[in-house]
Amino acid sequence: MTKCDGSNAQACDANGQWQTTTTCPGACMSGVCVDCTPGATECVGNTPRSCSSSGNWVYGSNCGTQICIDGICATCVPGNAYCNGSQIIVTCDNNYQWNPSPCPNGCYKPSGSNTAVCVQAADCTWGAKQCNGNVTQVCMSIVLKNGTPTLTWKDDSICPLACVNGSCGGICSPGAKQCSGSTVQVCDSTGQWQDSQSCGAYPCCGGVCGTCSTGSKQCSASLTGIETCNTCGQ
Numbered sequence: 280m281t282k283c284d285g286s287n288a289q290a291c292d293a294n295g296q297w298q299t300t301t302t303c304p305g306a307c308m309s310g311v312c313v314d315c316t317p318g319a320t321e322c323v324g325n326t327p328r329s330c331s332s333s334g335n336w337v338y339g340s341n342c343g344t345q346i347c348i349d350g351i352c353a354t355c356v357p358g359n360a361y362c363n364g365s366q367i368i369v370t371c372d373n374n375y376q377w378n379p380s381p382c383p384n385g386c387y388k389p390s391g392s393n394t395a396v397c398v399q400a401a402d403c404t405w406g407a408k409q410c411n412g413n414v415t416q417v418c419m420s421i422v423l424k425n426g427t428p429t430l431t432w433k434d435d436s437i438c439p440l441a442c443v444n445g446s447c448g449g450i451c452s453p454g455a456k457q458c459s460g461s462t463v464q465v466c467d468s469t470g471q472w473q474d475s476q477s478c479g480a481y482p483c484c485g486g487v488c489g490t491c492s493t494g495s496k497q498c499s500a501s502l503t504g505i506e507t508c509n510t511c512g513q
Contacts, residue, residue: 281310288312308334320350327351348375360395362386365419366405368395385421387428401430408445413438413453415445441470456486463488484511
């Protein structure tokens with residue numbers, strides 16, 4: 280009479296006591312050493328194999344382009360993930376299948392890593408626009424801040440005139456000056472001309488009010504000549 284005690288094959292001796300006869304390197308079944316435990320699965324390289332009801336390994340086909348995991352051909356390794364575009368993460372589930380899901384703040388995958396993550400920290404909303412001086416910025420850059428992937432602003436383009444609500448626009452460069460008749464105009468932050476100062480009876484020239492009326496005359500400071508006010512009121 281024989282039996283198994285774990286991986287030990289035992290036989291009943293003449294005194295009616297169980298004695299271990301062999302410690303099986305594979306498995307013990309009905310008191311006999313076999314290659315494996317029926318139902319077990321494993322991989323040998325990239326080839327799966329399963330244990331038959333008689334305790335023998337039966338090899339399957341090589342997994343080829345797939346991956347052999349726990350004795351089956353799998354599409355992917357559970358827990359691995361990658362980014363599909365900027366806002367989609369694709370994760371390998373426990374059934375060895377890829378599943379996509381959205382990442383509102385963007386998807387981030389460190390260089391050389393097998394795992395991507397959805398970004399949680401954000402300075403702005405994905406796709407939003409703003410101005411930084413005369414530079415347009417778009418919210419779509421992912422950077423590491425204190426080791427944490429963070430969605431933040433990215434410079435987009437330099438505006439030739441003005442940046443307004445995240446887009447280039449305007450008809451003048453902010454801070455520029457011009458004359459409109461006898462009125463000085465200054466270009467505001469949105470790239471539009473705004474009246475700034477009336478020159479009254481004096482001419483406006485190059486965005487600056489003159490200090491005298493064109494054609495008027497006065498004696499020079501040395502009283503040795505006559506000065507005539509020019510078209511710019513100087």
